[in-house]
Amino acid sequence: MSFEIILPFLKPIEHLLMSETVSEIMVNSDSSVWMEENGQKQLLPDVRFEDGALNAGLEVIANRFGKRLDADSPILNLRLPDGSRLAAIIPPVVNPHPLLTIRRFTSRNFGIGDLISRGMLTPELADTLTESVRRGDNILIAGGTGCGKTTLANVIADFIPEDDRILVIEDTAELHIRKPHVVSSESQTDTHHGTVTFDDLLRAVLRHRPDRIIVGEVRGAEARTLLDAMNTGHRGTLATIHASSAEEAIHRLATLAMRASGGLSLAAVVDEVERCLDLVVYISRRNGMRSVENLMQVSRSGKSPD
Numbered sequence: 001m002s003f004e005i006i007l008p009f010l011k012p013i014e015h016l017l018m019s020e021t022v023s024e025i026m027v028n029s030d031s032s033v034w035m036e037e038n039g040q041k042q043l044l045p046d047v048r049f050e051d052g053a054l055n056a057g058l059e060v061i062a063n064r065f066g067k068r069l070d071a072d073s074p075i076l077n078l079r080l081p082d083g084s085r086l087a088a089i090i091p092p093v094v095n096p097h098p099l100l101t102i103r104r105f106t107s108r109n110f111g112i113g114d115l116i117s118r119g120m121l122t123p124e125l126a127d128t129l130t131e132s133v134r135r136g137d138n139i140l141i142a143g144g145t146g147c148g149k150t151t152l153a154n155v156i157a158d159f160i161p162e163d164d165r166i167l168v169i170e171d172t173a174e175l176h177i178r179k180p181h182v183v184s185s186e187s188q189t190d191t192h193h194g195t196v197t198f199d200d201l202l203r204a205v206l207r208h209r210p211d212r213i214i215v216g217e218v219r220g221a222e223a224r225t226l227l228d229a230m231n232t233g234h235r236g237t238l239a240t241i242h243a244s245s246a247e248e249a250i251h252r253l254a255t256l257a258m259r260a261s262g263g264l265s266l267a268a269v270v271d272e273v274e275r276c277l278d279l280v281v282y283i284s285r286r287n288g289m290r291s292v293e294n295l296m297q298v299s300r301s302g303k304s305p306d
Helices: 011-017 053-064 112-117 123-135 149-159 198-205 222-231 246-258 266-276
Strands: 022-027 033-037 040-043 075-079 085-089 099-103 139-143 166-170 182-186 212-216 238-242 279-286 289-297
Touching: 011 022, 011 033, 053 075, 053 085, 112 123, 112 149, 123 139, 123 149, 123 279, 123 289, 139 149, 139 246, 149 212, 149 238, 149 279, 166 198, 198 212, 198 222, 212 222, 222 246, 222 266, 238 246, 246 266, 246 279, 246 289
Parallel strands: 139 238, 139 279, 166 182, 166 212, 212 238
Antiparallel strands: 022 033, 022 099, 033 040, 075 085, 085 099, 279 289
């Protein structure tokens, strides 16, 4: 893992960053340090930052990545060189010390067999998912934070045909699609330059002839643009969304899209979502174990088959 660019500023947690088994590092605003390893969270009472050290270090890290972290821009999200994600919030939004979470990217070389062996997928579900991707179905992956949505999206994208042009859109880049014709883009909302929203980015990439669109976490007005894209023939779309069930994922996507749908009712937009989607995958996380709990087929009539 390549953390050299940030290690000098995060010395107290260097050993956690270099570990191959730690999946998440959390520094709370009370200065307590936690880690997640093998699905279990653990407090590390002997790991501490000196007063002011974390705040100063985070500001330097932000500058190194061309971003801002100060009283006017107190929220930072960025992707580290190995693909891991760093998120930070500084005072006065949190008090008395900064809040830092680093989600380690440990699944770069995962394949479908790894997810089966880890119990995330059964062989039967894996076959259904991979065939769905090959066929060009529109797939929505749903679940809570840290349940493995990005990991699953990365893995099943392996089954996209080699000659498809894939456009990847994310807020903070986490997806690593292992295909030859990939264009990755990242919205910019906390840099020294002008703002490029998620929806701006999605509208822009649609003009660049995508065969497949992959959206990392739908959370705002881009939901309407995504529905319009699927409605106008963009097949093979793959997107993730926060939700607590497959059914809720459909309603959440519809609710987000309704806000920019020109007065359409929620029921009308739900129907539109159900007509656009072919498959909703719900991933649960229980006792540290991640697994695909529901794979809901959605027919073109907007009705789930019995």
